[in-house]
Amino acid sequence: MSDWFFPYLKKYGRRLCLSAVLSVLALVCAAGLLFTSGYLISKAALRPENILLIYVPIVGVRTFGIFRAALQYAARLTSHDAILRILSEMRSQLYARLEPAALFIRSRFRTGDILGVLSDDIEHLQDVYLRTAIPGASAVVIYGLWIALIGWMDSLFALFMGLYLIILLIVFPLLSLLRTEKSRKLFSENRHLMFEKLTDAVLGSADWMMSGRQSSFLSSYDQFERRTALIENRLHVIRRWRDFFSQLIIGGSVIALLYWAGSMSADGHMSRTLIAAFVLTVFTISESLIPVSEAVERIPQYKEAFTRLSQIKSAIPGESEKKVGEKWTRTADRLDIHIEDLSFKYNDDDDWAVRDVAFNVAQGERVALIGRSGAGKTTLIHLIYGALKPVRGKVLINGAPADFIGSDLSHQISVLNQNPHLFDTSVLNNIALGNEHSTKEEIVRAAKLVRLNELIEALPEGYDTQMHEAGDIFSGGERERLALARILLRNSPVVILDEPTVGLDPATEKNLLQTIFKTLEGKTLIWITHHLVGAEKMDQIIFMEEGTVRMKGTHEQLFRENARYRRLYQLDVPEHLKQAIKKY
Amino acid sequence: MSMDREILSYQGAKLLFALISFLTLIEGLCIIGQSVFLAGLISSLFSGRSFFSEGDQIVLFFIAVTVRYLCVLLIRTAAYRFADRTSSDMRRIFLDRLFQVGPKAVKREGTGTLVSLSLEGVSQARQYLELFIPKLAANGILPVMILVFVFLKDPISVLILLITMPVLILFMILLGLAAQKKMDDRWTSYRILSNHFLDSLRGLPTLRYLGLSKIHAKSIERVSDRYRKMTMGTLRLAFLSSFALDFFTMLSIAFVAVSLGLRLVDGHILLDPALTVLILAPEYFLPVRELGQDYHATLDGKEAAHKLSHLNNHLQKEPTNDNAVSFPEKEWGTGSTMVFENISAAYSDGNGKEALKGISFKINGFEKIGIVGASGAGKSTFIDVISGFLKPSSGCVTINGSQVTLEDSDWHDQITYIPQHPYLFSGSLKENIAFYAPQATDSEIHSALQAAGLESLVDRLPRGLEEKIGAGGRTLSGGQEQRVALARAFLCNRPILLLDEPTAHLDIETEYELKETMIRLFENKLVFMATHRLHWMDQMDRLIVVDDHTIKESGTQDQLILKNGTYAALVRSQLEGIL
Structure with a gap:
């Protein structure tokens, strides 16, 4: 709340106030x-001799009639303008908080589509202003004005009216908040469970069919849904009865006003022409208080969004942010990586994610990094990339600690990862992300090198086709090729390949690897891989296990000396098949 | 519009419509009564009578108000019940159909769409169903009743009210259309701008690697700002339609008031009827104003309801014309045989991707069959046909000599299917393992766990077997996911095993360990395995090589190598170095 609501309320308070004032004025006009x-x-019924006597109210009626609509229109526009400004700034704030942890988003928020949820949260928070703050504030002001008007004529009745309308302004909203909070919470939890169950039903439909348990799922889901529907029904019943009683209260306020106006006029304290005026007005005023209940009822819903957003802290443990000399912003010709006694753990009481790792990579060397998931490969890469600060030991890039270079290291080291993100812009812009200074010719040349040029040319609008339309055309292998084109434009001396071929079939994998190795000739390659295809062409093969290096050497060395390596290599390249096929 | 008419075809809709119309009629009478009594009260007070002398009018006024809102309450309750029942029926049919057509339809329609349709879509549809009939009744009945009554009191005011309504509706529609057109014109830029933020968040790691993540913050600000300006441009137009609604309503009321005032001065009308008309004027416009407020909600709901009923019709399973009365083989055994004769199959989405053309083969007992071929050649279709997910378009399948359909649940009961990414349900590890055999005892689960090599994982989990996995739970690695699937298979111990590329995505050490476990699982089972990984072929009795949607060759691995055909070419191209 403190980070995501009050600062905005303060900063945009004037705009929000303006829109509240406009909507109050619109109500005043009504x-x-x-x-x-x-x-x-009433005045006309007295049949005044001079028509000019009712001229002022005639003008008043027309003016109010016209202004009511115009003010309402202005109020809606100003409120939306203010809110869109707030949303825009909230987006920037969220981005700024997530950005330092960019590389860890996936590992930190494992569950579901947290980014989608956060982005939705921000969208939903516009209701805080649109449906709660502005209507609530307007209702309070209208209430105040109305009571003040009556109080000006009769303070005792104003006190009565004030207390009476408190029922609509405060008692009902609080009651319905208390009555519904629990059900609402339960309801939203159940909705979440329903979402899980449905996802399970849809994604796991093959298993349901095979297990023959469809009908048991359907009946259990049905029961669950019925229970949820009961809760929802309860909420609706409360709302319906609340609205009903609100209308009765309004009816009561009309009668009270009739009594008051009647006796005021009988006592000569008020002109009898005002009776109708006051009685008709009280409808509008009281009705404007009804939405407060709904505005207040929504408050618990915002809490969840605020909590989620507040949990995004900008600082990441072990992550470092720093700046050194300008030379790093220019791409170096040669880059040597020296890793010494490197150890890292994410938290003090965690196990070592990387332990006592040491090796060197000279410019132009090719290193394969192999290990099962959780062996520490990704952590090691993050350390080399300077995104994490070593707990012990060091990673030196041309003699400088990697974590000192910070994001400038992106000029020296490129990364080709699994599922590279293709942005929702043109194909051309997507490739150009690799280097914003590149010309169209350079981009096309890169596309030709990665053998995408023909495919792109064949798109409806060639290089200007929006990725949104082309996205489906690009297969997994082609997406990697596009990301490779970005890397070619960057022309950095070191490229990290983070399992770019996982999920591709062998033919596609082979073609892609051929393109990668051909186009990145002469660059240092650090290749995280899960197979041993191509291992024989590597200068070093490093096997990682539980954070440490288990085996290290060239393919020939390992194949000669290490039985385990031979066994694994057999899986990828069955020797007898190789022999058999050679005969033909 | 067709959807609007469709509503009345739902069960109970006509009765509900009659009931709501009746209640609306009473509501209308109460509205008129409420106005008459209130006007009477005011004019009595105006003429100097005391409040207490009008006791009966006050009581009548309050009764009218009470009955009016009681009617509203009843209408809302009845409409809600109807909508709730109808939408939940829709959802039930929808899920039912979904299970009948199976995973292929899911892939075709997209998981996200289906889930959100059955959750968000159903509740939007319910809202639409809930609002539609009451609004229809209110707009059809109330303004007419009020007009007729006002006509009796003051025909001139009727003229003003009558003229305003079509003008108001016309302007609303025109401005609404203009706003829609503006939206449509800018649709592309709209979509990009509104997606830009989420797109940026998703691409954050990529931006970071490209050294652009810091600069991109500026771009977010800029795009957000452009989005705001563009949205405001559209809103300026879109809000005009509710402006028109307000403007004409208020103007009309003002005209009524002024015309009443002028005629009161002239003595053509008395205060009591004049007040009645004035109080009724806003009530005349109320239904159409409420319609305007809920317009968008009903539009979304209408769309969702339409989609649901469309999909429900679309997903309808073709009637099974099986003459096989009962499935001939309840438990596949060593002596069982299955023959495919000239089977062809195609996916119903029309472009005929990965179909099969006239395949024939014969399977005996517990053979281990490898299915090989380039990707897109038809391997997965092959598996889909055997599993009964896809119904062959022609040809026949016989088991032990009698013709069968493989969509039969007696056939499904004999199969375990393990895809590349087995689906983990959101639930405990134990529930996931016991998915195919929910009645399994703890000791059975334990031995399945042991057989699948999951013990060490369970020991490491803080809550052991009760640890929640799947969406919202602990993430398992690819190898662990496969082991869960294997544990399922060990536990239910069905005689037929279908595997679709189970290990290609795993790292080689995990693959090596899994292979040992899997070979144990293969014992005494009929196994079909579609894979690119050549090392599996040593475990297979026979290979079926699929190419260009048909069976190119089949035989043992040695035979196929000797034959030097498609399989040999495949092996050669894979074993050649990559450089």
Whole structure:
């Protein structure tokens, strides 16, 4: 709340106030229209000799009639403008908080589509202003004005009216908040469970069919849904009855006003022409208080969004942010990586994610990094990339600690990862992300090198086709090729390949690897891989296990000396098949 | 519009419509009564009578108000019940159909769409169903009743009210259309701008690697700002339609008031009827204003309801014309045989991707069959046909000599299917393992766990077997996911095993360990395995090589190598170095 609501309330307070004032004025006009109409008719009923006597109320009626719509329109526009400004700034704030942890988003928020949820949260938070803050504030002001108007004529009745309308302004909203909070919470939890169950039903439909348990799922889901529907029904019942009683309260307020106006006029304290005016107005005023209940009822819903957003802290443990000399912003010709006694753990009481790792990579060397998931490969890469600060030991890039270079290291080291993100812009812009200074010719040349040029040319608008339309055309292998084109434009001396071929079939994998190795000739390659295809062409093969290096050497060395390596290599390249096929 | 008419075809809709119309009629009478009594009260007070002398009018006024809102309450309750029942029926049919057509339809329609349709879509549809009939009744009945009554009191005011309504509706529609057109014109830029933020968040790691993540913050600000300006441009137009609604309503009321005032001065009308008309004027516009407020909600709901009923019709399973009365083989055994004769199959989405053309083969007992071929050649279709997910378009399948359909649940009961990414349900590890055999005892689960090599994982989990996995739970690695699937298979111990590329995505050490476990699982089972990984072929009795949607060759691995055909070419191209 403190980070995501009050600062905005403060900064955009004036705009929000303006829109609240406009909507109050619109309501005043609506009330004014009825007030002057009532007065006009009553005055006219006295049949004044001079028509000019009712001229003022006639003008009043028309003015209020016209202004009501115009003010309402202005109020809606100003409120939306203010809110869109707030949303825009909230987006920037969220981005700024997530950005330092960019590389860890996936590992930190494992569950579901947290980014989608956060982005939705921000969208939903516009209701805080649109449906709660502005209507709530307007209702309070209208209430105040109305009571003040009556108080000006009769303070005792104003006190009565004030207390009476408190029922609509405060008692009902609080009651319905208390009555519904629990059910609402339960309801939203159940909705979440329903979402899980449905996802399970849809994604796991093969298993349901095979297990023959469809009908048991359907009946259990049905029961669950019925229970949820009961909760929802309860919420609806409360709302319906609340609205019903609100209308009765309004009816009561009309009768009270009739009594008051009647006796005021009988006692000569008030002109009898005002009776109709006041009675007609009270409808509009009281009705404007009804939405407060709904505005208040929504408050618990915002809490969840605020909590989620507040949990995004900008600082990441072990992550470092720093700056050194300018030379790093220019791409170096040669880059040597020296890793010494490197150890890292994410938290003090965690196990070592990387332990006592040491090796060197000279410019132009090719290193394969192999290990099962959780062996520490990704952590090691993050350390080399300077995104994590070593707990012990060091990673030196041309003699400088990697974590000192910070994001400038992106000029020296490129990364080709699994599922590279293709942005929702043109194909051309997507490739150009690799280097914003590149010309169209350079981009096309890169596309030709990665053998995408023909495919892109064949798209409806060639390089200007939007990725949104082309996205489906690009297969997994082609997406990697596009990301490779970005890397070619960057022309950095070191490229990290983070399992770019997982999920591709062998033919596609082979073609892609051929393109990668051909186009990145002469660059240092650090290749995280899960197979041993191509291992024989590597200068070093490093096997990682539980954070440490288990085996290290060239393919020939390992194949000669290490039985385990031979066994694994057999899986990828069955020797007897190789022999058999050679005969033909 | 067709959807609007469709509503009345739902069960109970006509009765509900009659009931709501009746209640609306009473509501209308109460509205008129409420106005008459209130006007009477005011004019009595105006003429100097005391409040207490009008006791009966006050009581009548309050009764009218009470009955009016009681009617509203009843209408809302009845409409809600109807909508709730109808939408939940829709959802039930929808899920039912979904299970009948199976995973292929899911892939075709997209998981996200289906889930959100059965959750969000159903509740939007319910809202639409809930609002539609009451609004229809209110707009059809209330304004007419009020007009007729006002006509009796003051025909001139009727003229003003009558003229305003079509003008108001016309302007609303025109401005609404203009706003829609503006939206449509800018649709592309709209979509990009509104997606830009989420797109940026998703691409954050990529931006970071490209050294652009810091600069991109500026771009977010800029795009957000452009989005705001563009949205405001559209809103300026879109809000005009509710402006028109407000403007004409208020103007009309003002005209009524002024015309009443002028005629009161002239003595053509008395205060009491004049007040009645004035109080009724806003009530005349109320239904159409409420319609305007809920317009968008009903539009979304209408769309969702339409989609649901469309999909429900679309997903309808073709009637099974099986003459096989009962499935001939309840438990596949060593002596069982299955023959495919000239089977062809195609996916119903029309472009005929990965179909099969006239395949024939014969399977005996517990053979281990490898299915090989380039990707897109038809391997997965092959598996889909055997599993009964896809119904062959022609040809016949016989088991032990009698013709069968493989969509039969007696056939499904004999199969375990393990895809590349087995689906983990959101639930405990134990529930996931016991998915195919929910009645399994703890000791059975334990031995399955042991057989699948999951013990060490369970020991490491803080809550052991009760640890929640799947969506919202602990993430398992690819190898662990496969082991869960294997544990399922060990536990239910069905005689037929279908595997679709189970290990290609795993790292080689995990693959090596899994292979040992899997070979144990293969014992005494009929196994079909579609894979690119050549090392599996040593475990297979026979290979079926699929190419260009048909069976190119089949035989043992040695035979196929000797034959030097498609399989040999495949092996050669894979074993050649990559450089």
